Amino acid sequence: MENIKIQKYEDLLLKNGLKRTGARLQVLDVLSNRNSATSQPYLENIIGKAIDRVTLYRILKTFEEKGIIHRILDNQGTANYAICSNSCTAHNHHDEHVHFNCNNCLKVYCLAETKIPPLKMPAGFEVYSMNLIVSGICKDCKQHTN
């Protein structure tokens, strides 16, 4: 891990009142260096040898509560995690962008620029948040299968 990155992670932890620990830095580093959301199995596979499974579970839970990351359930119900944009806070997640779940590689992409269009709901339902997952074939897989 480069020092400049570590500094960034430390700031993030500090800002949220969390102690700087090796485990947390590792998780942040893995999540930061990927171009798609990271699945729980993948995380456990990579980090699980160094960090206990329960610790990983609690780190992810804490991060999500603090608004550091957000969780996306893919079409199989597998948890995927991605770093939140800067504007996210514990009480005001700005993660209502669209997610894309590739049927081939199973990756989950955050389409940060693609917002969920406004929706006309039936009367009586009070909307708090929305969660749109688009399924199909991602950029990478389309190219590789051509």
Next chain:
Amino acid sequence: MENIKIQKYEDLLLKNGLKRTGARLQVLDVLSNRNSATSQPYLENIIGKAIDRVTLYRILKTFEEKGIIHRILDNQGTANYAICSNSCTAHNHHDEHVHFNCNNCLKVYCLAETKIPPLKMPAGFEVYSMNLIVSGICKDCKQHTN
């Protein structure tokens, strides 16, 4: 179960090349008589005494593959099942309506009339299907808490 309903269920099974069995009729009956999608735990709780858990699992799996029901994962990742509209078939699910997950009673509603609005996707992503889950407070819960 009323005879007229049983007849309907039998037709549905027959149409999909499935044998008429007590277990399947029971599942169809439970799913048909509810105004929201039915969660796996609920199903298991109600039917699980009469039908083995694995049998229930396989029935649901078969039904989903045949397009008789569709599965909705709620915000906790719990599987919920609902009867498909008539226009569904195994290879052409017409279930791209919106689902509503109540934060209070945790029920999942199929908002059959609320369609997902068209979306502008980034280049390179090929869309097969979309899945929109809206969270909030449902009709019933709003009334009961007032």
Next chain:
DNA sequence: TTCGTAACACAACATTGTTGCAATTAATAA
């Protein structure tokens, strides 16, 4: 009635989530 296949029950195991508790570690005050 017999035969073949589909459906079922039961056993067993995998994965993920979850809690409690004791041991350890990081932040900070002295």
Next chain:
DNA sequence: TTATTAATTGCAACAATGTTGTGTTACGAA
């Protein structure tokens, strides 16, 4: 720097759900 305290971690244990294999049962066709 050291001591203190609260947060963090590891381990054990368990729950829920998904999943597969296998032997048995039941149903429909010949």
